[in-house]
Amino acid sequence: MAPAAPPAPDELDDLAHRARAGESAALDELLAALRPRILHICRGVLPYTPDAEDACQEAMLSVATKLGSWHGQGRVTSWVHVVALNAARSTYRRMKNQAVASGAAGDPASPALDRPDPRTTSVIAGTRLDLLEAMETLEREHPQFVEPLLLRDVYGLAYADIAEQTGAPLGTVKAQIHHGRKLVRPMLRESS
Known part of the structure; x- marks a missing residue:
């Protein structure tokens, strides 16, 4: 059995309108449909998959809690692009700041600094x-x-x-x- 095709843009817009109106099932369906798209956007900025997944989760939470800021004009997918992009850039900044802070706090002669922690610095070495x-x-x-x-x-x-x-x-x-x-x-x- 072939996987179901992703919803068409009109279907996503309809789900978003219903979710904004308070229909929780529509919000669940919208988030499930948008997750692959959001993850793809985050991977475009953060090449290390766990970093992209963190950013995706942040973006999904923003979509769920701030759907009311989408004014219902234009495609919800355009609005989601911006939300996902901002989440990926925010994740990058947070990881960069953590990497800088952990490097400044440690002993420069420490061998641990030769091997950066991939949970915080993978994007810093990314392409x-x-x-x-x-x-x-x-x-x-x-x-x-x-x-x-x-x-x-x-x-x-x-x-x-x-x-x-x-x-x-x-x-x-x-x-x-x-x-x-x-x-x-x-x-x-x-x-x-």
Whole structure:
């Protein structure tokens, strides 16, 4: 027996509307349907599976508790992209801070520092370090470019979907992405 196909976007939107109205069965079904999508988004930022799963759990909790902040306009999946992306970036920041704190507190001659704890530092050694660091820098210096740039270049959302999600005009979104790319490009390592 083949696995059931994932719900269509219209079905997900319907589930989300019903869940917002207080139907707990619809919320359970929505979360079950969204989990693979959320995990995929988190894996795009956090290549180490346990890290991505932590971020996925954080995103699922946010979807469950903050579904009311989705205004019901546009696709729920566009809103979920942003929630998942924020959860993955938050998990990355938390792990980075834990790694820095544990390194600063320990004895520099300690052999334990030669082998980082994979529960806290796996993402630091991940393949996406240059992108995550560039996004951190961009967020500090030009925060208006971060969300549109990540939604377009990392997650491949259409410009119109990004404009709808961010509430910005389409031309503004395109300009933010263009300027964000110009600022980030010099921060990225050359691929070998």
